[in-house]
Amino acid sequence: MLHHLGERLADRGGAAGPRILIYSHDTFGLGHLRRCRAIANRLVKARSDVSVVIISGSPIIGSFEFGDGVDYVRVPGVVKLPDGNYTTSSLSLDLEETVAMREAIIMATARTLKPDLLIVDKEPTGFRDELLPALALLKEMGTRIVLGVRDVLDEAATIVPEWERKGAVEALKRYYDHVWVYGLPEVHEPLAAFHLPAEIEDRILYTGYLRRELPPKPQSTRYPRLTREPFVLVTTGGGGDGEELIDWVLSAYEADPSIPVGALLVFGPFVHRDRRDNFVERMARLPKVDAITFDAKIEHLMSRSEGIVAMGGYNTFCEILSLDKRALIVPRRTPRLEQAIRAERAATLGLVSTLDGANLEPGARRDPQEMADAIRNLSRRPLPSLAFPPRLLDGLETIETVTRGWFEAVPVPAERSPA
Known part of the structure; x- marks a missing residue:
């Protein structure tokens, strides 16, 4: 059951501001990290007392700039091989040991941060089920849990058996309060192939795509x-x-x-x-x-x-x-x-x-x-x-509006109000 945020803050000893944990498994490429970064930066920009922690396996997360109020926890990296299997990216450990380390770091972060909101990128159970213990803990604590998925996952013949094998739909039923689709149904409906029960369909929100702004450019930048x-x-x-x-x-x-x-x-x-x-x-x-x-x-x-x-x-x-x-x-x-x-x-x-x-x-x-x-x-x-169809690029605005409604019971401290 979701607890009122004011009650949760009181339980934390009055520590100011909502806390958000974002999980990005990041087994390959930059896409998951960049999506999570865009959302995190928008949330801290919208409210100055928000704290966001991103859990990521990306080896280059330190190359990106984050807004004030955003930090990250780096878990050991894994990479996908051409044959579809996975291995560690840097450590001389077998995959099972690496996953155990990742799971322990995720669990420790969740237990210490006590987030009011958890946003999970794409993988409902995490990489190799590493997220399940933290999901159970945070559900018991009353954290609001959101699954965010991109506009397209894969063709139905591939993604449906893959999610069945991972127990993803069962995890949706058990742990998740909301599902955000970062797109529009006019373009694609990524979850339509699953024939989800009405209780999950009612939790789905199409946000629109995530608009990107030009970031600040260092004066020293030199292009070819x-x-x-x-x-x-x-x-x-x-x-x-x-x-x-x-x-x-x-x-x-x-x-x-x-x-x-x-x-x-x-x-x-x-x-x-x-x-x-x-x-x-x-x-x-x-x-x-x-x-x-x-x-x-x-x-x-x-x-x-x-x-x-x-x-x-x-x-x-x-x-x-x-x-x-x-x-x-x-x-x-x-x-x-x-x-x-x-x-x-x-x-x-x-x-x-x-x-x-x-x-x-x-x-x-x-x-x-x-x-x-x-x-x-x-x-x-x-x-x-x-x-452009209507609402095409409303994703970040929609996320900000929805979360503002969840967090509005807590006033922004005067000394940390935006200028």
């Missing part, structure tokens, strides 16, 4: 010379699965030097070193192409670009919409169809252009001229804002 002229930005997110897209773009400039705009490639921090070295060698012969490895504030480069070429993960899609940028999406089709489902629906709505993601399979025969023509045509596309 190429960005002084019109350019397209090619981004693969974390980069661990984006090598084939980079290869295709490079082949386009090799085959067609007349492409009128340059291309800035963002490899991502997880690109394989041998592939990156090969790309750099090829780029040395291409005057219209340059690259950087990573930019924690990539929104500035997106804003400056003529358009974006990407694989279409959730966060990149939000940034494309928020910055109203023309985009060419080439979605990967393995190990999940998430990007392909999103891209196909977005193209139908007139928000983006697409190329077949099957061309990203290793060994696929890609037509360099097809990519060259797609880049050339990008500037002729209408802006995505001309096709």
Whole structure:
């Protein structure tokens, strides 16, 4: 049963302000972390006495800036192998020992923080059920528990048996008070395939996509010379699965030097070193192409670009919409169809252009001229804002409004009120 927040604060000895715990399993890439960061920063901006702790396994969480009131706890990292299995990312421990360490850290954080709200990103039971003990503890303590899922999980044939195997629906029934879908039903209904009971359906709220703002830019930031002229930005997110897209773009400039705009490639921090070295060698012969490895504030480069070429993960899609940028999406089709489902629906709505993601399979025969023509045509596309459905980018506003209603019983201390 949910307890009144005022009663919970009194039980804590009067410590001021709501406490929020966000769990992000972060087994691969940057998407989960960036989504959680956007939500955390919005919540502390909305109310100055909120404290947010993010639990994350991302090895580069320290590269990102967080708002005042946000901190993080880093658990040992795990990575997904090409065969679908997992292993530790740094420690010389077996996976079971690593999961046990992660579970203990999560439990200790939950017990010490005593959060008023827990937001779980995507995985209802956590990685390898590591979240279940903390869920039981926090449910007993009266913490409000929310599952947040992106607009697309995967095709039904894959995600339904996967969630059944993990006991995800049972966890929803037992522990979760609300489900936030960070999208709109007009684009996709990620939980429709589960035929959930009415008691869970009633807990689902479509928030809209999470709008992104330009972050503060350090004065010392220096971008490659190429960005002084019109350019397209090619981004693969974390980069661990984006090598084939980079290869295709490079082949386009090799085959067609007349492409009128340059291309800035963002490899991502997880690109394989041998592939990156090969790309750099090829780029040395291409005057219209340059690259950087990573930019924690990539929104500035997106804003400056003529358009974006990407694989279409959730966060990149939000940034494309928020910055109203023309985009060419080439979605990967393995190990999940998430990007392909999103891209196909977005193209139908007139928000983006697409190329077949099957061309990203290793060994696929890609037509360099097809990519060259797609880049050339990008500037002729209408802006995505001309096709926006209502409430498309209301996600953070919706989350702020909902949580304000939960926390409004507690006054903001005068000395910490926003200026």
